[in-house]
Every structure is written in C-alpha cells, then in structure tokens.
Amino acid sequence: MQIVAHHLNKAFSDNLAVDDLNLQVAAGEVYGLVGPDGAGKTSTLRLICGAFQPTLIEAVGKPEIRICGFDVSSQTEQARSRIGYLAQRFSLYEELTVLENLRFFAEVRGLAAREWRPRCIDILNFVGLDQFIDRRAGNLSGGMRQKLGLAAALVHQPQVLLLDEPTTGVDPVTRQDFWRLIIQLAANSDQKNEAVAVLVSTPYMDEAARCSRVGFMRRGRMVVEGTPRALVAKLGGRIFELRGSDMSALRQIAESYPDVLSVQMFGDRMHLRVQIDHKDSLQEELSEYIVGRLGEDFRLRQIPGGLEDVFHALVEGDESIL
C-alpha cells in the first residue's frame, strides 16, 4: 500500500472536518474521493500530504499516515519526497516560460543541474506541452495551465499523486486527455518507473466513474467505498427514467407518488429514485398512476442508474443502498 491512513481527524474549532477516516491506496490504483462540498475531501488530501497536522482524539486512537511505508509525522522528508500534490489553486510564474516554471519546481524538489533538463523535457512530452516550452505561463489556456500544474507535481517522479479537483474549469477534450495521463501513470510499471498510486477528489461523477475505486465522504466520514461498478450495482432497481412532453406535470405527478423518494430533472428526461422494499410491480403501478392523471404521453423504464444517482441517494441519507 502506497497510502495508508488510519484514524485521521481534523478539527477546526468545534467542527470536525475529518472524522476518524481510514483510507488505503495501492500502487496502480486511482482512488476517487467524492462527497458534497464541505464533506472533508480537501482537508483529507492536506492531511495526507502533510500540510495539515491531524488532530489527536484520544477515544479514536492515534492518527497514522504512511506514504510508501514512511510515517508522515516522523519520517516527513522521505514521505514528502514521494508525494506529488496538485492543489485546487496553484501558482505559476506568469512571466516565466513553461520550461522555466518547471525548472523552478524541479530545483525546489532537489533535482541536480544535470538531471532537471532531460526530466523536464520528458515530462512535458508526457503531458503534451513539448511544443510550448518557450511560451510564457501567462499566455497558456486553462487546459495547458492544468497540464503544467500536473507536470510540476510529477517532476520528481513521485510514487503517490494527490490531485484536488484537478479538472475544475477545464474543457471536455482536455479533461479526457488529463484522465488519460492519470490512468497511464497508474498503469505504467517498468524497471524505471513504478506504478503510481493516485488519490483524486472530484465534484464530477463522470470522473469518479473513471477511478478504480471510489470513496464517498459525508460530514468528515467515509460512508462507503468500492469500485464504480459495485457502487452503481447497489442501486439495484431503484432508478427509473421518465420522459414525456409535459415535463413539469410529469414531475409533479411523480413527486406525489408515495414510493418515489426523489426526482432529478434533466433537459429531456428525469430520474426517479424509488423505494423498492417490497414491490416488484412498481413500474406497472406507477405507470397506471401517471396514465390516470396525464394520459399516455410518457415513457417510463427502469435503468441501471449511475454514480450521480448513488451520490444523491447517499447525500439524502438513503442508507438502504449501503
């Protein structure tokens, strides 16, 4: 295990931002941390990279964080040298070029004069910025900045990569490229480079779906973790898709049906999350209910649902899916 965290706590005055959190990420894994704003995702990443000191809470036990086996509190240098961290907001020197920026980070990380250049060229090739090494950082597009941020986090060849909402503000094409880089980092293992363990927080469920494992946090605690497929499977028949021409009438009708727990509207359809305790005939009964009020102008079908449906169920406290 490249990341091992036990009994993590972080208190801010009387608020427990991280509450007895346990987390393990192996080499080659991409672990996605999701949860509503304020759930403690960023605090967790800051604890793991050593920027925050964990709060000791006697009743819970002694907090412990190990990076590649090194204790973050007592072997800080060894642990930190193995971590690459891309914060939500990071600074680049706008007046310096891409290569000069990267050289700066390489030197801060202690790369010798002989090492930094080939390493920087390598990494700029990898993130696809090799054609732009002489461009000033101030003139980069949002996607390029993000890739340069990633390059800076990777310049010392870390074995653990921590990414805090790395694609917020980045367009879909760049997001696709960015995820491809992350998955390559986690997949690569040859004699020269070991596979990296990646811990990434994200507000986007389509990104969470790209992770090998996902942990869902709420109020500082880990509520559930598993592969995206296993988490979606927990929905087990609870999600229906409803379409029709009069969406606002359909919504009202759906919301008035007792077994419908919540409705999510989209532009041309809605998702219903239903209670499935004892009914196999829900689709039929709900269909009849809608026909009786609106007629035949709708289409109702059961769908597997997605991580976003899991997210809403957990935020709304539907523990039945756990």
Next chain:
Amino acid sequence: MRTVIHAENLIRRFGEFTAVDHVSFSVEAGEVVGYLGPNGSGKTTTIRLLLGLLLPSEGTAQVLGYDVVEKPELIRANVGYMSQKFALYYELTVRENLAFYAGVYGVRGSRRLGEVLEQVELQRYQQERVENLSTGWRQRLALGIAIVHSPRLLFLDEPTSGIDPTARRAFWDLIYQLVAQGVTAFVTTHYMDEAEYCQRVGIMRDGRLLAIDSPSNLKASVLPGKAWDVFAEPLLPALLSLENCGFVERAGLAGDHLRAITAADISADAVLNHLAAEGMVNVQVREVEPSLEDVFLSLAARNRSEAMI
C-alpha cells in the same frame, strides 16, 4: 411560441481572428438552451454580442425583439445575466447585496426583495454576510440578483462550475421553476453535466456553431453509428488498438473500461474479435446509449485545434 433570441449569420472579428463565425440560431420563449464549447470557442463573445456590449462585424441579431445594434440598452434592462465570476459584496449581507442591485435596476420597494429571497430560498440567510456563505448559497444569491428586475430572459455563464451534484441539482430546480413561470434560459457551459439539464444544446467550436438540437437528436445525428462499452485487459494497449482500428471512429477511456464509437453496421463480435486477435484478454463488449460527451468529443475529434489543448 415567441422567439426571444434570433441570430442570423452573426460574425465578430478581432483583427485577423474570427471569434464568432456565421452563427445563426433562434431560441423560443420558455426554452432552456445550452451553449456548449471549450474555452475560446466563442461562447462569451456570442453572449456579449447578444447583450449589445460588442458590435457584430456582420450579421444581425434580435433579443426580446430588440435589435442588438439599435437598442442594446433596452436588451440589457430586460435580461438577467449571471456570470461565472459573479460580483457580490462579501462584507454586505445577502439582503444588502440584493437591495443594492435592485437599486441599480431601479426596482423599488421591499416586496420584490422578499419575493426573490423566497424564490431562491435564501430567506433564512438574508441577514448573513456573504463571506460566511458556502459556494452553493452564493450561487443562489447571484441568481437572485440576476432576476431581481423580473427579466424574461436569463443568460447564465457556467452557473454551476465546480459545485457538487446536490447543489447543482438544487440550483437547476430553481431554474426550472423560473422556466415554468415563462422565463427563458440561455446557458453557456463547457460541462457535459450542465448541458444535460438543457432541452436543446448548441455545440460551438472555433467560433462556429456546429449543431444545435435536443440531446437525443444530437446523439442520433452526430453519432449515426453505435456506442460501445468495452472491457478488456490490459486497458491502455486495448485503447491503442481500438484507436488504430479502421472501423472505430473514436475510442476513449471511460473509467475501468473503454468507450468506442463505430459505424452502425459493426457488430459486437467484430469489436470483440479485433481485440482478441490483438492479444487482449477478458474482452467484453456491450452496446450502450451514447452520451453528450460522446457527441462533443466526436465533433471535436474531427478537427482538433490548439485552442483545445
């Protein structure tokens, strides 16, 4: 239906650069229309043209029946605009912020303030200073400010950027309530998640509007073929193999598996046999419904440009 936005062959050049290139479209009253494109594709320039803040180099546009060149001040007085980087006074309370903007728009009396606070569900926080609010609540206040003068048309510029799915859903519920009361919403975004909330979506690239239609029609017209979820090991060699395969239009990573778009006459077996022949193991292939992201990436892949790197 009544047309609230009508743009015809709108062009805006900045020197040599054409930011908006022959854009034509209409938006009818009560619609929620998304305008999807990467940074630098011309979304914001289009909005600035429609608000009459920039003059078109060529072409014409009317917003709420007013010509953007002749009557820009009437347009701006009658539409609401919520920007991604909304301007709130952090040291003022929620109500003070709203009252300030009400004054700017010439809205008098406290009744409208009360209505707006109720509409965006901020009554409980009206005496709270903005600096103490979470991002989601600030977003609601920004929406409240955009609607304080009861506009019939709302321009929303990436309104839910970076907020979690619950806050996003709650925000969109507010938008749908406004739409049910007859408001029209025009939303620019580069997030698929946000575009999914729109009834029609326009796709911008390099200043051109490539397509504008309902998500399901876009899927049918832009992707005449099939979409597949492909499970295979090892994953990255399988991706490379699909990318270099003649009958695959586009392949990408989709989590622990791959997403591939092929022509319509390709069968699951064809994909499976191709991967097996190239040495992949544990191959499973499943036809799925294409997503808006598939549509966007396919359109983008047909002509990549530096702006998208």
